[in-house]
Amino acid sequence: MKNTRIKSLTVAFLTAIILSVSSCSDDFLEEQPRGVFTPEFFTTELGVQGGLTYLYENMRYIYGFAYFLNLGETGTDEYCAAQSANNNFYDLDLAGRGNLNSQSGFSIGRPWGNAFPAINTASGIIENAEAVGLQNSIIAEARFFRAFNYFLLVQTYGGVPLDLGSGELKFNNSAVRTSTRNTVAEVYTKGIFPDLEQAVADLPESPRLTGTVTKNVARLYLAKAYLTYAWWLENPNNIPTYPETTRTDPNGNNASYYFQQAYDLAVAGIDNPGPYSLQEYYYDLHLATNDRNSEMMLYADRTEESQIYNGGASLGWTGPGDGGAPNTAVWMVTSNYTTISVDGVAAVQREAAQSYGRPWTRMAPSINVFTETFADKQLDSRYDGTFVSSYRGNWDKGGNDSPTLTAANGMEIAPGDAVISFLDEYDADVDYSVNGGNIGGGQLPGRSDYVINLNQINRRFYPGLWKLGTYRTDNGGGLGSPNGAITRPFPIAKFSEFYFVAAEAAVKGASGAYSPRELINVIRARAGKWRFDNGEQKERIEDNSDAMVAATPAEIDINYILAERSREYFGEGKRWYDLVRTQKWNELAGSYEIAGNDATDHSPTVTTRTILPHHYLRPIPQNQLDALDMTEEEKAAYQNPGY
Template identity: 25%
Template sequence: MKKIKNIGIVLLVMMVLSSTSCSDNFLDEELTTKYSTEYFDSPKGLEELAVSLYGNIRWHYGFEWAYGVTLYGTDEFTTGNDLTNEMWNTYDNRFGPNGATVGTGAINGNATSPAALWDEMYYGIASANTIIAKAETVITDVRVRNRVLAHAYFMRGYNYYRLTAQYGGVVLQTTPVTTVVRNFVRSSEEDSWKQVISDLRNAYTLFEGEVYTYGKGITWTKATAAHFLAKALLFRSSERNDAWNSSYKDADIKEAIDVCSYAISARGSLTPNYSDLYANWTGIDCPNEQLSEILMAAGHNGDAATVGRFGNRTYNYFAPQFSAFSGSWVRRGVWIGSMDFQRCRPTEYSYAVYDHVNDARMWKTFKTVYGINTLQTSNPNGLKLGDPGIVMILNTKNDNTYNGYTFGCAATQFPNWKDDAKRLPEWTIGARQTPTSGALTTKVGQFSPNSLVLYQNGVYVAPNFKSTTFCNFFAGINKTDDGSRNAERGDAHRDVIMARLAETYLLRAECYVRLGQYGPAMNDLNVVRSRGQWKAGENRSYYVDGSVAFVNNALNTGTNATNYINSNLNMNTYYLSNPGVAVTTAASNLLLTSFPNSLPTEDEVILAKIGATTNYDRALNFILNERTRELLGEWDRWETLSRTGTLVKRTIAYNPEAKFITVGKHELRPIPQAFIDGLLNDDGTNLTAEQKKAWQNPNY
């Protein structure tokens, strides 16, 4: 425990974001800044402050930190050709407590500082503290009081969860501050988790079941609190905290199972079609945003008051740079649901972890085909608008079909495709795919100016398709695509899912594994895997993503409408990627029959590479694999690997760019140096070098 003074650092109370608490959706409220803090001495004021807490979570998806602090530097994602947050992935000497600026070696001013999360979370905490301190005396209606307290405890618990997961022990401020804060204490990681768990337990107790009070399906409920309470309990009992957590483990795991079971029973079954969670997003506030599987989301809509500094920018980060490497055959625009900022490139692991034949989630997640929307002057192959302009074949390591083929980008590829034997099977152009019909023909002769394959001769060759230093030609994921944008670089309008019931099943499965109860764990895993199977009647070559929202976009007129039709072909490369599979609409089977022995082949390969041999290690790492298959790109991979003590091993195995990741250092983020430098001793003197070192995480 380190008690120090600080001059000039104040914990601010968030501005009230709304003028009333009875709207159907908190994002419909007008931004109101006219109230003083005295307004919070009234029941209405406190209830409106509780509504405003929903605004704090939107910060997480408003800029480059969305992926930097959650996805980079793991087994799932590495850098594309844009290196804005490269240091978060490589862990080189630019990643440290001094931030990430051009002066410290960042490539541009958009890089994420380790201080970003540290600074922002305390805004929501300050608002929660105000509610918790005042509610008992200000609000006499017990139901209303419990409602606002539930929101306040949840917000404080969630924000401290995020801080503790990233930094370890943090400053625990649990009472309102109205003047300059002069004394800070950095609590231990153990005490920080105690606070997180206490707050989330209080929220779980106070929420009125699945009663929606301040919004629609995105509203926090008892099931939301249960989910994050389980995550916090599991975090405290996981490997990162083994130095001190032995006395908590059994009780924490059993409690986590109990609260997971509440959420699962309260919310019912998973939504039947995985595509409905992300791919079938048809526009602002569409029904798919209200699915009962969604436990928490950062809400966005078309209201002008909700755009701006923390608008949804996530559609920028997962697509390859298709407008550049395609030789301008595929031009970007609002008609394609993503921007090609090439931030997050999937690793070899993120493709190989799937059963490419039987796991529908792979083909409902990866975008593998772009249509030609701009014809070029040089067109020796007679390409037409709407022909496939970019084709990404996601084959497996043991596939030899494409060993003699030449793949690449338009600028260099034309001379290599004169031999019909080395052209791709062709699509039936003009007959668009539907969810239940349409497939590739078997005729050879289709030419595509840009094509990629994952493996040739058993070697992973996808990183070879480069423009400069890093790969900018890869299959991105579609979970953030948004065709409702009003401008090419405008804010997205779709909600960002932060928690859903499938993860709750995976959390409970992990708890069972930690108790050595592999049968119940397998049952929970099979619930998730069952939804991931192909259903009878599904067209496996059909593809859709949030670009489809453009159908209802006011911009969908004239040339824009034509570009939408030509760019989004509703097809994937399932049959090209699995050349031995005949066209079929039969159901597939992903169900486990033995656990943790005799696991699927793709898992056995991964477990062998990372050296997981004991039943426990096999089971835990299988769940980490299953989390990828189910939750790829859903903003918590770094946290999960850090928690389970697998971050370094799995990252070294599958992320070649993470060259400097170090055991005993990078499982925690650095405490911001600017914060430490602002601290003073009780007598007003500056901290010594040793005192500052004591505040910092190890080896920074």
């Protein structure tokens, strides 16, 4: 195959920098739009500052964009296609209604299209560092992001090109149409490990500015990269790789070596936390008023201050197909709660508040999520701190001055009362014949809210994802602007991940000061602490830490680690990568249970997925293949097999 290189890589880089060149303020990255940017400008101090800020800004184009959760969640044991899904979601659900291919929707191409411009930007910063007089700590930020983006690419597509036109890991400033894919091992050992190792050495303990990367952020990603590469070397289920190569390490190390490296680094991160720490309560971790807390190590930031500085995302109205960097991913997993009608009134209206937001209803959690993953809803606070389990009346904020409405069992409810709730425990006495609230809710004696059993949810109405929900400070006591892009930061990496990486590596044979059970129990003990009941919307001071720790199995395995990861990071776009890394995708997500598309359907059925070995890599996006100057046979060879 002749050497081929992708034309759009450099073009995308130049375009992105033109859109947002930035300088740094004393405390925050400050974006300054600029109309002209050339490669020569990039050799100046101002240009390098702009390039650095772009590396942070670019995360918004992946993390939180409308179809981000589709990419990382649909087709897993967390989410399936919902009532309003289209082929963007059916393709990735692998349940017989779609056909995953190189032209599938808006999801599969986003990492490819956005990571390479960032990689090229980082290479430019690194190459111009000496001439510009950059400190090693600043260069280390660029090294981190080059590795960060290559890590995302290699997990998603397999081996990818290290040479963008001017040589491996070199800054390219000319449009070329040739490309050669490196092997997975080459991407890790040449492109990811060296950059992250240098970043760990050179980055400061505390962030240079709010939200910038640190030594411990680099430690976490190096540990995650070692862990993922160790699984790739081991290949327990004989999943194919591409480009085809033997599963050997160029440096002569085996999987056990890298599992140990991952463990050691993760433990070093725990023992040397710097400015990071676990939040005392899981609820506080995702409470919108507590964003950018000590546990959030890396996030794609947004702002309510300006549309320009929100990645161009509208603060008033944003559609699912809008370009740019709007944070709208959570709306895809929001059910259509706005159809709840009580006493002839739209009792639960669209609101710019964490439990509500805009209902696009494209993805639904399966019943298995609530009966298996989150089976414990009394001791473990993570179900309550993840989902919207009760939708409450807000008709007063919409201009209706009715003091009460007549709801279930002829009882009165006021604004702020639960209109419809999902029951923590199954109750066989729920009477669905009343079609309560026009959303398929049933009645239970003595309750004024309509109710639904969690093992009877459907693709139309289900618990929303509270943890990532909408938040604004400018609602003025009303419904606010629920159709505007979410202005919260989107979480990418958390301090808690050190415990999971170390525990997973230990299960795979790594040894050290902490056992897998000890590591996981730090997380489970925190999960047992309550200070507020989100479903009941009232204070709840309760510490179930001892009971949570006691319930942890004496010997834990990979499936238990994955279950805990799902409880901790549910709906954050990590799940597909977790299942692919551990090669547990088909085992844990090969089927799911949920009822149909009608609100009144409470008779679930089992859906089987067809997850094939080639699905463990996403297809190279067709528009990138079309830009290559190569024959159809060569393009077919460039594409991942099976697509």
